[in-house]
Amino acid sequence: MSRPIYVLVSTAAALLAAAASSGAEDASFSNDLKATIALQGMPCDQIIEAKRNGDSDYTASCKDGNRYHVFVNPKGRVVVQKL
């Protein structure tokens, strides 16, 4: 009886830890996108959604309603296009 409980608890803990780490990664990535957009001189108060289109290719939606296509072109430059 105690063994299944132990397994359940450890599994839940692992899931929580994974969720927390993924949440942290999401937050850091959202900040990265937000900083990139800001570096290009475009407004974005907060990233509410970031959809991955491919390698180094994302579509970011900001809380203020702005949407951007952020990607790295073949020359290695970061490009931010307003959608």
Place this chain on the structure above:
Amino acid sequence: MPRSVGVGLVYLVTLTGCTHFSGSPSPAAEPPARSAPDVPPSSDGQTAARAPDTQPAAPSATESPPAAPSAAAPSAAAPPPAALPPAAPSAAAPPPAALPPAPPPSTAKPAQHKTAGNANPTSPRGTEPPAAGSPAGDSSKPLPSGQRGTPPAAEAAVSPPVARPPAPPALDLAGLEQRLKDTHAIGLFTKLSLKNQVDDLLGAFRAFHGGQTQPPLSDLRQRYDLLLLKVLTLLQDGDPPLASAISASREAIWVLLADRNKFQKIQMG
């Protein structure tokens, strides 16, 4: 009986002679010990007297001859405690030694000042790093003034301002670049975007120094400042040490960029 008395007298004489002989070397050994005790009394002068403190060692050696006889007298006066002489003179010596040196220093001070001119540059360098480092060049000038007496205080007053200025942080471009690459305070996209902007700015400097286009240097400075502001803004929360290091190197980096020769060296490297 007379023979035994004579032998006893001779024995006593030899004993007293031995005790007298053993007493004389001890005063000779005392002087070095006195030179050490001489330091505390001289240290009463503290800062102004510190330079002299180290010097008295030499004068004390010259003083030892006059002090030795005075110490020899007590030792000779107390022949019976033959076992004590080493301890008694040493214990008794400090007070007398402290007393006699008091007059000699006054007489020796002028002599010390002569040596102080020579010894000051060496002794301060060993004892007082702040004053020693900067006035290395000053020492040659102040020396004559130091011989006159009071100016040591003036030297100390002059040296500090000279010591403060030399502290330009060495610019480590490679180190800063590596730290920027390694920092987790900036995301990959942001780093790439920053690198693009740095490359753009370097291209503008290349064009400026090549004479192809002539953007005013003030414009380049504005772009440089703006880019640094962006970098510092990104780093100040996540990696404050790196932000401060970059901020401290701001002018040094600008000098490298603005000077054609230095810029070309960077490009070559």
